[in-house]
Amino acid sequence: METVTLAERPDLADAVFAIPYPPGTARFTEGVLAASPVTRKRLAARWPHLVVALVDGGVVDGGAPVARGVLVPYSGAGRPELPDGGWDQVAVWAACDALDGVAADRACALEIAVHPDHLGRGLSAHVLAGMRRAVAAAGFDSFAVPLRPPDKAAEPDVPMDVYAARTREDGLPADRWLRTHVRAGGVVEGVARCSSTVVAPLAVWRGWTGLPFDRDGDVHVPGGLAPVRVSVARDVAVYVEANVWLRHRAGRGPDRGA
Template sequence: MDLDIAPIAGRTELFDSLDGGWPEFMTKDPTGVFYYRHFEEFWPEFTLLAVDRATGRAVAKAHAVPLSYTGSLDLLPETGWDWAIRTAALDRLSGATPTIVSALEIMIRPDLRGTGLSSVMLGAMRDNVAKLGFTDLIAPVRPSGKTAQINEPIDAYARQLRGDGLPADPWLRVHVRAGGRIVNVAHTSMVYGGTLDQWRSWTGLPFAETGPVEVPGALTPIHCDVAQNHAVYVEPNIWIHHRL
């Protein structure tokens, strides 16, 4: 496939072919609004779109944000994805000078997953961040294989290796092969809640008993409290650092 991979440059209409990549409940995180409502205005050069030159259709996209961070790259914040978005938004509003870039998402068109495009887009993101003058890319990675081990503690999952010493998780493995280094776990990377009726509408599940609820696509069970009429999702991610 002959791809044109470049900053978005006003081509958001092509995103339509990338719909359907996430379970509905994953689109309800309120922190994401700070980024996805404004990324084309605030950070267009950090968003890459891959287009198949033969068809003119988008096949993948990659989102990242610049932010100001002076902490240790060996111990990144527990609040992961939410932290990266909030920090980038506040820095943009305050005029703070960014020192580092955080990846937020690499989305592959559903019919093309498993074809190696994720590695191509990660490489393009690394190259783009370096071209923009940054030496460090961090990523609160959502390990794709964790959904099949929903009750496995994230710290133990992050340490699972194959016989060749590479991570057992496929998405972590792509990052490590590209030169990334697993740093630490962001235990509360994405946190949001809703009423039980909202969760029923998002998932099609009854949410009728207090306790953990296993939802397809989630990395950990959702915390359900019938008496309080709410359920809360706390998603862990795994921080990876790419030195460019």
């Protein structure tokens, strides 16, 4: 395995962003991401030095990207350290600062994705190590993560702070994705209560999920960490997802897998 940034290997960009999401959540995740004007490819084009690719077999040997990590830089001046708006807020701050020519003094990870065919190999720890190196090279001492624990989709009605507080007998988080980050040196620092908010007409939600969306109230969708609130009369549904704030130090750091 070898980690590189897209600044080092721009030719890998298409393959990096072609890495799919797991089949059970792909339709929902891709739909939600499509609703955001701040796309991953736009971020990569602006800050390729903060997009990390994990290549199976090594770059020199013509290996293929099997995982990616996407970070953005932004300024924290006059802003909350860890905003409730999480993913959405940081993505907007990064874009606005870039347009306004504001110097960044911190970084935030917006995505880590591992190819479904390579899950269970501890590859996310390698991606995190590559992200720590990329952040250090950019001149930052740490980066924050509005973490989206996918296993919470099995319990969409449980508040995120309750879910994130669960631990095993050894004191590590009960959630496997949180546990991976903590083992890799991450520190849980809070909850971003409205990290990702999506508002769309019911026809769009039906296309994303394959569900009828024909009644008022909460609807559980495959891959959703929280219910989608539906109003048939208004022909609209709203999804508000909480994430877990973690922080990683820049540099090498531990690499102990999941």
